[in-house]
Amino acid sequence: MARSKADFTSLQEFQESGDRVYLSHLSVDCVIFGFHENSLKVLLLKWKNGPWCLPGGFVKHKESIDQSAIRTLKERTGLAEIFLKQFYAFGDPDREKGKRHEGTWIGKRFVTIGYYALVDYSQVFPEPDLLSSECKWWDVDNVPELIYDHNQIMSKALEALRLSLNDHPVGYNLLPEKFTMPQLQKLYETILNEALDRRNFQKQMISLDVLIRLKERKTGGAHKAPFLYRFDKRKYDKAMKQGLRLSF
Amino acid sequence: MARSKADFTSLQEFQESGDRVYLSHLSVDCVIFGFHENSLKVLLLKWKNGPWCLPGGFVKHKESIDQSAIRTLKERTGLAEIFLKQFYAFGDPDREKGKRHEGTWIGKRFVTIGYYALVDYSQVFPEPDLLSSECKWWDVDNVPELIYDHNQIMSKALEALRLSLNDHPVGYNLLPEKFTMPQLQKLYETILNEALDRRNFQKQMISLDVLIRLKERKTGGAHKAPFLYRFDKRKYDKAMKQGLRLSF
DNA sequence: TATTATTGTGTATATCGTACACAATAAATC
DNA sequence: GATTTATTGTGTACGATATACACAATAATA
Incomplete structure (x- = not known):
């Protein structure tokens, strides 16, 4: 140490x-x-x-x-x-x-x-x-x-x-304030060390109900400009406290 | 202490x-x-x-x-x-x-x-x-x-x-060697502090693939005699090590 | 203007969780 | 010994969720 x-x-x-x-x-x-x-x-x-x-x-x-x-x-x-x-x-x-x-x-x-x-x-x-x-x-x-x-x-x-990750969202502390869905996905993929389906990932994330999609898009990169998101801090904190899977 | x-x-x-x-x-x-x-x-x-x-x-x-x-x-x-x-x-x-x-x-x-x-x-x-x-x-x-x-x-x-309980079986250490399904269910209900559906519980437990149903039934109590079960120790230990929900 | 790689979105299917009903039976009662 | 009672054993229908997959839209580049 x-x-x-x-x-x-x-x-x-x-x-x-x-x-x-x-x-x-x-x-x-x-x-x-x-x-x-x-x-x-x-x-x-x-x-x-x-x-x-x-x-x-x-x-x-x-x-x-x-x-x-x-x-x-x-x-x-x-x-x-x-x-x-x-x-x-x-x-x-x-x-x-x-x-x-x-x-x-x-x-x-x-x-x-x-x-x-x-x-x-x-x-x-x-x-x-x-x-x-x-x-x-x-x-x-x-x-x-x-x-x-x-x-x-x-x-x-x-x-x-x-x-x-099974019962809590992640990202608020690891990502900049505004981020794109692909960025969030990469974060999950990196932590889990496995590839995830892009479309299903988006659906899951949105269903967590902790994200807010902004009007802005991320420009500068090549290809279609992705939307920017930020976390709804109140909902995020609630999800952190309560956990996401209350199931048995 | x-x-x-x-x-x-x-x-x-x-x-x-x-x-x-x-x-x-x-x-x-x-x-x-x-x-x-x-x-x-x-x-x-x-x-x-x-x-x-x-x-x-x-x-x-x-x-x-x-x-x-x-x-x-x-x-x-x-x-x-x-x-x-x-x-x-x-x-x-x-x-x-x-x-x-x-x-x-x-x-x-x-x-x-x-x-x-x-x-x-x-x-x-x-x-x-x-x-x-x-x-x-x-x-x-x-x-x-x-x-x-x-x-x-x-x-x-x-x-x-x-x-x-979300990712590991329980019971091997808390129950006697032979036990009935209702006993196992009571154990889960007590730990979780909630009632569970008897039929669905049985299906779930069996799907964990750590139980062996014996030919014997528990006699002595009133009403229909329930089957006795015991844990398949090898499978139980494996489930303890690997966890039960590998899903993300 | 065409190309390219990436993003946004929707649908069909399989799997899983949940709700629920009825027949079988061991002991207890009469 | 027949009847009653509470419990066990089993199966099915439904809804929710997870998964697999395809095509149109677009920002930068060539």
Whole structure:
């Protein structure tokens, strides 16, 4: 996990007294999804002279675990108010294979709570933290080998996102405000990793009753200009809360 | 959360040096579901001279969180090899409203990982631990007020169980080996809290292709004797792994 | 002006979910 | 032993939903 150093002035201080600020043995890791050029991306961090990892952080003594994920996200993407969902806790004692920082605060055993976030790619300006040399987007089906069990965490996040499509709409957080039906379809196809019928997809989406079709069309591309849509936020939020399949 | 004292000889020793054996700030809580006399039950623990709570435990230094839930379950029910599923982590800093043991190890802030378990009611012999005076089954829609946020944890467990019915079979862990279709239906109705059509229910269950109808019928009750069924374990396990609705 | 690739729309069919009715029967009652 | 009662076993008709598929319209390009 990557860590926030805002509360310390040096790595050494952090390693010597992490307990002062954070709960020991506990971290959060964030799988941040974005959508760009018809593919699903995750935001990864690279340690200086080290491997890639998920952006993560630690939990302050008087902070909720949700809050600590929100803080991590804010620090890495600059965004507040983004969609965030806790999906699983990872707690094998040997999950940190090839551990570094042996004998230090960060070298202890950690149980980590996994969150995934959905963000508007175009609004994000990735920032590495003080211990990282890079922070950038990777294609979900082309991520490098990550430290510890972070590849597994990412897979589980993607699986959770896929499952959520069964009962919840997606897109509000991943697409720009105005978007076309083909864009929305590509998003679904990318997350599900399968092709969908264009006409049936449109019917389904419209039946969800969360879209508003605008008068405008998207111009500039070749071929027939597609209509632009936006989400009806109120209906979208309602669908997120209630779920879409109330069926048994 | 209730705690295991097996690793200590006194409460005082435990309070003074819990860190020696367990990860600090971290616990697991188990919502143990059983099914008896046509209603869904949860196993609760009562502190000596205190309120009721979910059975829980702490995580040893070299133990996975799953293992620590398994251990807790074994201690409380006597059962090993039971169905167990992690469903959510609860980490608000003030979740332990009305905290006791202020200033002691157990009085610290805890983030807890919630698990739910499905067990065969008739196989369980509830055992209180050394700090509890009682351990008994309660009807899910009639549980008393529990400590901390344990009522919320229980609700979330029930919700998770309900959602799981959408894509996974249930019953193998909650029913005796041989059972009737009406029994299975009651189980579903209890979990979903709604009445289901008898004929359609049977068709659905049979279409899941995890049941084997036996030649025997259940005798003894009044009225027409229903057939007995059992699960085809191989198919059941496959359905548990793959899920039942692969549809998008 | 013609071409090209893409979008907008509708229909026929199969599948699934839902509503519903009647015959069979094990125990209980008389 | 015949009758009553509540429950189980089974099948069918209907409507809703999912799926497969075809053709006209059009924005940019050639």
